[in-house]
Amino acid sequence: MSQSQLTMLSKFVIFSILVGVVGLVLVVVGLALPPIVGVQEVCACRTVTIPNGRIDPNPLQQPFLFGGAVVLIGGLCFLALQLFRHQSVKVPVKD
Numbered sequence: 726m727s728q729s730q731l732t733m734l735s736k737f738v739i740f741s742i743l744v745g746v747v748g749l750v751l752v753v754v755g756l757a758l759p760p761i762v763g764v765q766e767v768c769a770c771r772t773v774t775i776p777n778g779r780i781d782p783n784p785l786q787q788p789f790l791f792g793g794a795v796v797l798i799g800g801l802c803f804l805a806l807q808l809f810r811h812q813s814v815k816v817p818v819k820d
Contacts (some may be wrong), residue, residue, distance in 0.1 A: 737807040744800030751793025758786045 760783055 734807065734811055738804060741800045741804035741807065744803065745797055746800075748793045748795070748797025748800055751789050751796060753793075755786050755789030755793055758783050758789065760786060
């Protein structure tokens, strides 16, 4: 395998790892968001969540979770595809 092919493979691997890390960060942010949005009230040096008559799910949590999962799976699939393609390259035999 030539030096340029190894350089391209390493760039693809680094790119797919970065995409996977971005997806993982999106999933972590989605998990860190509170699942219930209510009215925040501060009393006696502590924050108490008082629902405003109904409990609303956080509208930002699902897009972060689903988007992060899609990006994470896409990055890992791209990495697997590049490594599989690298494994299946036939090396010419020199006589």
